[in-house]
Amino acid sequence: MGALKRGKRSGWWIAGVKDPETIAEHSWRTAVGGSVLAMMEGADPAKVALLCTFHDTQETRVGDIPWIGRRYIDVARNEDVTADQVADAHPAVAAGIKAIVDEYENSDSLAEWQRTCLR
Template identity: 65%
Template sequence: MTSDDEVAGAVRYLFELGMLKRAKRTGWWIAGVKDSETIAEHSFRTAILGSMLAAMEGVDAARTGLLCLYHDTQETRIGDIPRIGRRYLTAADNESVTADQVVAAPAAVSQMIMSVVAEYERGESPEAIVARDADKLECLIQAVEYRHQGCADVQRWIDSSRASLTTASAKRIADTVETVGILDWLR
C-alpha cells in the first residue's frame, strides 16, 4: 500500500517537472536564438522521434520513447548546461540527481524512473542508443527550424548533431531534413 507521504512525494516530483515547461534550452542563446524552445518542448519531440526511430530500427518503441521522456528531467536541478559550460563545471551525474528527485515517491515509481535514467545514461541497450540518436536528431531539426526563422549561426549545431548519430535510420532522417521544406507538411 502506498502511503500518503509517498503520494505527496510523487506529486512534488510532478510539480518539479513542471519547471521543464518554463526552462529554456540555453545553448541556443549562443547561436543568437532569442526565444529558444523549452526543455519540455525538446523532450516531447525527442520522445516522438525516439519512438519513430525505434520502429525503423526494429527495437522497442515504447521503451525508447520512455527513455527519451526522462533523459533531461534532471535539468530542473542542474539546469541546461551548454556544451562549452561543461568544460568549467562539474555537475552531479544524472542518476544521482534522479535519485534525489524521486526519493520520496512510492518505491515502484522511484525504481522505474531510476531504471529508465540508468539505462539511458549507460547508453548500451538498443533502445538507449536509439534514444541518444533521437536527442541529437531533435537538436538538428530544431537548428534547421531556427535557421529558417533567420538565425544564421546554427550550422555548428547541425554539423555536431549529425556527426554524433549512430543508427542508419537517424542518419537517413538527418539527410532528409536538409531536403524537405519545414512547411512541406502543409501540402
C-alpha cells in the same frame, strides 16, 4: 517535470536563437522522433519514448547547462540528481525512473540500437 516547460534550452541562446524551445518541448519532440525512428528500425518505440521523456529531467534541479559549460564546472551526475528527485516517490516508481535514467546515462541501450540501425 512541470518546471521543464518554463526552462529554455540554453544551447540555442549560444547559437543565437532568440526564443529557443523549452526543455519540455525538446523532450516531447525527442520522444516522438525517437519513437518514429524506433519503429523504422525495429526497436521498441515505447522504450525509446520512455528514455527520451526522462533524459533531461535532471534539468529541473541543475538547469540546462550547455555541453561546453560542463567542461568548466563540477556538476552532479544525472543519476544522483534523479535519486534525489525520486527519494520520496513510491518505491516502484523510484526504481523504475532510476533504472531508465541509468540505462540512458550509461548507454546500456546503445549497443542494441547500433546493431538495429546497422542492419
